[in-house]
Amino acid sequence: MSTPSPWAADPGQSPRRLAGPELLGRAVDYTRGSLLLVGGAPPDARTPCERWDLHALLRHMVDSLAAFTEAAEIGYVDLVPVRAGPGAVARPVQDLVEALKHRACALLAAWTHHPGPGPVAVADRELRSDLVAAAGALEIAVHGWDVAQACGADRPLPPGLALELLEVLPLLVDHADRPARFADPVDVPVHARPSTRLLAALGRRS
Template sequence: MTGPPADGAELLDRALGYLAGSLALVRPALLARPTPCAGWDLLALLRHLNDSLLALLEATGAGRVSAPFAGDADAPADPIGAVRRRASLLAGRCAAGAGPDVVAVGDRWLSARAVAATGALEIAVHGWDVARACGADRPLPPSFALRLLGVSSVLVDEADRPARFAPPLGGREGDDPGVRLLAFLGRDATATAAHGLW
């Protein structure tokens, strides 16, 4: 793949559906649990997801995202509910197929499909992180993970490591696409998820 996929909005919609399943596992008592994202507990991850969803809502609505993105000025009182509400609103926009064809990100212009594909990758992988922090094993569907694996090879390079993603982990040729995707993004899908500990 040499550019963003034409089905970026569909990928984003699928990522939001996957995230919804992971969010169903979240309970307030779990917010202090560690996640596969080094140094983040579940509450920090939900706040990050909240900001990511806000940026995607700005992109699909106003057609612009400020860079650097400021996120929410105040942390929401109900981070679980805030993520659910924003994910639902974004899913509605995906279903409507409305929105701009290009998005201003700071002083750069990106195609809406590139923004959607980037959002899909981030939301799906963090959806997996959320489930793991809750002690659950929710593999990414193989066909979906395979599409995201292609997207990740275009969107993630060494400049993104270690700031946005951890260094890639080794994988085996016969690994499931979800395992390979997560390994490429520095996550060990074979690690035990029991009690959300890593």
């Protein structure tokens, strides 16, 4: 999870409330389409994420959805990386896809019933819950694109979703996130489609 702007947990300084949970639903819908492609791709297929092949990316997504679900259910997220157990590498890709589908249902249920707009504790600080949900939407949607790329498919994000994520991106990603979490932005024409501009802002070429 990125480090948001200082006012993230202070309603007195922040801009309008974000439709974080609604963005989550749209991001999940998009990514479900990418998961349908996984059956035809090898587990070691390369992804736009330099550190991960397809199998590792799916494992990361399972852990990520669990963390964002926990944020809604108990109001706390631990940023300690999840270490894979000895048998994790052998877990079939299709099992990971099924796990993601179940985690996605739990995620949406948790945020649908989240009382809001109280803060969520992320490690040692508190962040606005709507901003945490928006961060989840960004991560899910962009990794959905990563999955499609690994499967050899070009699936741009829906224009409306990409535009809304572009609007909140400055609140979710700052200079401290580069180059560890995201590569430097890629130059694209100003008239490029919203999906291309969003992905370029996160160091991805589409």
